[in-house]
Amino acid sequence: MLHTKAPQIEEVVGEALQKAHHLGEPLFISIVEHIDDQDPFQFFETGQHIDQHRSFWQSAENDLTMVGIGKASQLYAKSKQRFREVQSLWTQLQENAMVHDDYNKKGTGMVALGGFSFDPEQKEDTPWESFPDSQLTIPAFLLTKVEGETYLTINALIFPEDHQQQIANQIQNHRDSLLKKGEVTGSLPVIEQTFEVAPEAWKESVKKATEDITAGLMEKVVLARELRITFKENVQITAVLKALADTQPNSYIFCYESEGDHFIGATPERLAKVEERELVSTCLAGTVPRGRTEEEDFKLGEELLGDPKNRQEHQFVVEMIKEAVEACSSQVEVPNGPVLYPLRNLQHLYTPVKAVLDQGYTLLDVIEKLHPTPALGGMPQQVSVEYIRTHETLNRGWYAGPIGWFDAQDNGEFAVAIRSALIQQKEASLFAGCGVVEDSDPEAEFAETAVKLKPMMNVLGGSEWDM
């Protein structure tokens, strides 16, 4: 990879064309510029006129926002080896790339954004036809807000037969229209109908799972259920996204647009983050609602910390993550017990795991080892995933799968896509699951999933909705 100063787009395209001719194959170009402050939601909104393939990511710590418009290239892999395949496609793409970047900030330049489905062995497509087993996009235009500064990356794949002027003009025009100032004006949707998919059968399945656990089949399994909504009109996605960001602190705000469908959510759960080889993973499992008063809130939190059933749910996650992290890193630090992680509608048990990633491993290697953790699959991993495949009637698609990004400097972060919805024009499917252990009570687990649906319901016109 070649690093030089950011020159005129036309010059870069010309230079890339010459090289592409010489090589007889396409060449990837990436140009990073420092720009004036730009509203990411407006950028996302304007981007729909350029390509209906967009992505949005805001970290839970709110220190990194990225908005991708269009696709300069994509990484796909279908097999069980999908994480490795994506990694090797990524390495290949970087070999033939010309990068013009004066800043070298994380999340700028060549960045891949996207995700993976929960279970690549799930045969059913509906309703996830637009979201393949893995889809990572290197956007044509990427807005990055990091360390209080704003950057725009232009990425393009230049083919030997391309026309210099035409390509340069097109890039320049799109760039200029994306950076025009304006307001996001859309409104939140109005619900026509909500439909809870088979609640009684779901409670039965929780009961059956507790029996199977008692019989020794496994120790924990996460079972999810679905809520379907129809709206009066097509959902205005930017308004929903902005409302999520406004109402869900301490959460990753994400949206992936693929062939007109949107997968959107506000998840609190980090899977793994790597920055300059420092690895952080997170154990998040065990749940109670927030209290209506400060007193009630405190009481609920204390009860959660002392509750054996929730502690057990959590402990399985800690054990598995610790083992997976130890397999690829050193100096692993795990606190002795969990603390509370407060969200707007619920509070969880939280244990961070820190380590230094060993040479030779990448973020995707870590994701491969971790996914799915017992927070989304169960314990043991293989048995619980198969149990979900056979007993859960919904198709998880990207729900509970790893979503995130990585850049060419091996920085990156993945979260698990919970507290989320698949939105298809006037329809939405919301998903929520819970960790079932031996002492789980079906009614209580049902109530827990209802609270987990709240963050999405509240921004989808369901503010009156209560369990």
Ligand SMILES: C=C(O[C@@H]1C=C(C(=O)O)C=C[C@H]1O)C(=O)O
């Ligand atoms: C599966 C979900 O959440 C997971 C299950 C939790 C639990 O059962 O206590 C808590 C956090 C997540 O690990 C979901 O929100 O859909």
Ligand SMILES: [Mg+2]
């Ligand atoms: Mg739970």
